[in-house]
Amino acid sequence: MSNSVIPQDWGSYTAVEHATWDTLFARQVSMLATRAAPAFMEGLDVLRMSKPGIPDFEELSQRLQRATGWSVVAVPGLIPDAEFYDHLANRRFVAGRFIRTPEQHDYLQEPDVFHDVFGHVPLLANPVFADYMQAYGQGGLRSMQYGSIHRLARLYWYTVEFGLIRDGAGLKLYGAGIVSSNSESAYALDSDSPHRLGFDLQRVMRTEYRIDDFQQNYFVIDSFEDLLETTLETDFAPVYRQLESLPDIEISEILPSDRVITRGTQKYAAERRSRRGA
Numbered sequence: 120m121s122n123s124v125i126p127q128d129w130g131s132y133t134a135v136e137h138a139t140w141d142t143l144f145a146r147q148v149s150m151l152a153t154r155a156a157p158a159f160m161e162g163l164d165v166l167r168m169s170k171p172g173i174p175d176f177e178e179l180s181q182r183l184q185r186a187t188g189w190s191v192v193a194v195p196g197l198i199p200d201a202e203f204y205d206h207l208a209n210r211r212f213v214a215g216r217f218i219r220t221p222e223q224h225d226y227l228q229e230p231d232v233f234h235d236v237f238g239h240v241p242l243l244a245n246p247v248f249a250d251y252m253q254a255y256g257q258g259g260l261r262s263m264q265y266g267s268i269h270r271l272a273r274l275y276w277y278t279v280e281f282g283l284i285r286d287g288a289g290l291k292l293y294g295a296g297i298v299s300s301n302s303e304s305a306y307a308l309d310s311d312s313p314h315r316l317g318f319d320l321q322r323v324m325r326t327e328y329r330i331d332d333f334q335q336n337y338f339v340i341d342s343f344e345d346l347l348e349t350t351l352e353t354d355f356a357p358v359y360r361q362l363e364s365l366p367d368i369e370i371s372e373i374l375p376s377d378r379v380i381t382r383g384t385q386k387y388a389a390e391r392r393s394r395r396g397a
C-alpha cells in the first residue's frame with residue numbers, strides 16, 4: 120500500500136532552496152519561542168532541527184526513530200487516503216520534498232517540505248503525540264468502511280493542523296498549519312476575530328472548516344494525554360452512526376453546549392468576504 124514513496128534526493132536541493140528553509144526556520148523559531156507548545160520547541164531540539172538547510176529525511180528519521188519509532192518518507196504530493204492512513208498507522212510520516220520559492224514565503228496552496236517537516240515533525244518526537252498520530256491512522260483505516268472519512272478529516276484539521284492547547288492560564292500553538300505560517304502564528308493567539316472553543320470530539324467532527332484563509336474557529340485541547348485518551352476510548356462506529364442524523368455545524372456557529380474560551384468578533388472573515396464582493 121506504500122507505493123507512492125519516492126526518494127527525497129537530498130543532494131539535488133540547490134543553495135537557494137536550503138537558504139529558503141533557513142530564512143523560514145529563523146523567522147518561525149523567533150515567532151514561536153513564546154507561542155508554541157513546549158513539546159513543539161523540545162521536538163525541534165531533540166531532532167536537532169536547527170542544523171542549517173533542508174533536513175535530510177534519513178538523518179531526521181534516525182533521530183525520530185530513537186525518540187518514538189517514527190520515520191519521515193517523501194511523497195510526490197497528495198496521496199490516496201488509504202495509503203496516507205496506512206503510513207500513519209505504521210509510524211511513517213509522509214512529507215513533500217519540494218520547497219516554496221522565495222516569493223511564496225507566506226502563502227502556499229500545497230504543503231511543501233517546510234510545512235510538512237517543520238510544522239509536523241517536531242511533535243512526532245513527543246511520545247504521547249506520536250501515539251495519537253498512529254491512533255489517527257488506525258482510525259482512518261477503520262473509518263473507510265463507514266464512509267466517514269470526511270468526519271475524521273475534521274478531527275485531523277482541528278487538531279494536527281490547527282490545534283491550540285492550554286498552557287497554564289494561557290494558550291499555546293501546536294497545529295502544523297499554524298506553526299508553519301508566520302501570519303497565522305500571530306493571528307491564532309492574538310486576534311479577537313476567531314472563536315476559541317474547548318475541544319469536543321463529536322462537535323469537531325461535525326464542524327466545517329476553511330482551507331483558503333485563516334481559521335474562524337480554533338479548538339483548544341487540555342493536554343496531548345487528553346486528546347490521545349479521548350481518541351483511544353471512543354468507539355467511533357456508533358459515533359459515526361449517530362453523526363449521520365445530526366446536521367453539520369457551520370464554520371463560525373457557536374452552540375449552547377460549547378465551552379467558549381473566547382467568543383470571536385469574526386471581523387476578519389467578514390472583511391475578507393466584503394473585499395471579495397461576496
Ligand SMILES: [Fe+2]
Pocket residue numbers: 230234235238239280295296
Ligand atoms: Fe499538514
